[in-house]
Amino acid sequence: ELTQRPLDAKQLQRVEDFLFRKAAFLSTEDVQPTDLRELVVLGRGNGGSVCKVLHVKSNIIMARKSIHLEIRPEVRNQILRELRILHKCSSPHIIGFYGSFWHDGEINILMEYMDGGSLDAVVRRIGRIPENVLAEITYCILDGLVYLRDKLSIMHRDIKPSNVLVSSDGDCKLCDFGVSGELHNSLANTFVGTRSYMSPERLQGQRYAVESDLWSLGLSLLEMATGVFPIPAENLKKGLAPMHPPPDKPLEAHAPDATQSMAIFELLANIVESEPPRLPDDAGFSDSFINFIDACLKREPSERMPLAELIQHPWLEDMRASQPVNMAEWVRSTMVPCE
Numbered sequence: 001e002l003t004q005r006p007l008d009a010k011q012l013q014r015v016e017d018f019l020f021r022k023a024a025f026l027s028t029e030d031v032q033p034t035d036l037r038e039l040v041v042l043g044r045g046n047g048g049s050v051c052k053v054l055h056v057k058s059n060i061i062m063a064r065k066s067i068h069l070e071i072r073p074e075v076r077n078q079i080l081r082e083l084r085i086l087h088k089c090s091s092p093h094i095i096g097f098y099g100s101f102w103h104d105g106e107i108n109i110l111m112e113y114m115d116g117g118s119l120d121a122v123v124r125r126i127g128r129i130p131e132n133v134l135a136e137i138t139y140c141i142l143d144g145l146v147y148l149r150d151k152l153s154i155m156h157r158d159i160k161p162s163n164v165l166v167s168s169d170g171d172c173k174l175c176d177f178g179v180s181g182e183l184h185n186s187l188a189n190t191f192v193g194t195r196s197y198m199s200p201e202r203l204q205g206q207r208y209a210v211e212s213d214l215w216s217l218g219l220s221l222l223e224m225a226t227g228v229f230p231i232p233a234e235n236l237k238k239g240l241a242p243m244h245p246p247p248d249k250p251l252e253a254h255a256p257d258a259t260q261s262m263a264i265f266e267l268l269a270n271i272v273e274s275e276p277p278r279l280p281d282d283a284g285f286s287d288s289f290i291n292f293i294d295a296c297l298k299r300e301p302s303e304r305m306p307l308a309e310l311i312q313h314p315w316l317e318d319m320r321a322s323q324p325v326n327m328a329e330w331v332r333s334t335m336v337p338c339e
């Protein structure tokens with residue numbers, strides 16, 4: 001059995017609290033869009049936009065992801081049917097699901113609200129994430145991947161910093177995993193972006209499996225540790241992003257996104273043809289962290305360290321033992337004080 005850490009009592013309590021809130025919510029009849037009061041837009045990406053909403057009848061704050069799709073009723077009903085699998089998800093490392101509904105040309109997915117937001121926004125705000133914090137985050141991601149594989153027999157398909165969410169309670173959860181094949185097909189040609197976390201085998205249209213998620217994990221960790229998207233490898237030569245850039249000089253002023261200069265096709269060709277990127281060995285990262293990322297970033301999927309071994313990698317235990325993190329405190333330190 002994998003070395004799952006026993007959930008601490010507070011974490012278990014929060015999972016139960018969620019299920020209790022969800023029961024209260026489900027006791028209200030089917031969600032009508034008018035039941036939701038829009039509070040603030042949280043972000044855009046993955047084909048949709050995310051809004052913080054209040055479900056008025058149950059007085060629960062939620063995150064609603066809306067995906068505009070021009071599809072036939074049979075296809076959208078198939079998507080809603082497949083999304084219902086998410087009701088079976090109950091893990092401290094997987095975002096909670098309240099339900100989904102179609103309205104006015106959009107699939108709406110109601111999820112648990114995470115007040116710390118997504119890690120892409122955290123990195124934009126503070127520059128880069130300390131190694132010991134990344135070890136905690138990595139454990140949560142790996143445990144979430146184990147849960148998806150063992151309970152839903154699925155891989156994530158879209159591991160990247162913007163699909164990892166954190167909360168001021170110290171929780172760290174995966175979202176936007178590929179639970180609906182029909183939704184995946186409907187979104188197939190909507191890729192927009194200047195960077196890709198996709199594995200070489202997937203970019204080449206070859207068969208891919210959970211090892212492809214491990215490539216994406218390695219690339220995401222490299223980016224969050226250095227504050228720089230690591231492809232092309234030259235990006236890393238310019239040194240790390242400053243940690244906690246002075247508020248007067250927003251990060252953009254520091255590191256204009258070098259990948260913008262490289263067109264997306266050239267970038268994808270680089271991923272497939274070049275040696276995988278590595279953590280710099282003169283920037284203060286531990287050897288076991290460098291080794292962990294190397295174990296994920298093998299171009300050959302079969303050479304990547306399997307999930308069961310990664311979750312037991314010395315880096316996770318060493319970091320947790322030598323530099324333990326209070327995740328609740330750390331997340332709070334990254335949050336923008338409300339005006």
Ligand SMILES: O=c1[nH]ccc2cc(OC[C@@H]3CCNC3)c(Cl)cc12
Nearest residue numbers: 042043044045063113114117118162
């Ligand atoms: O609180 C959330 N719950 C579920 C999903 C979610 C997604 C979020 O952001 C997703 C976008 C995608 C690209 N960057 C951020 C945020 Cl910022 C909060 C939540």
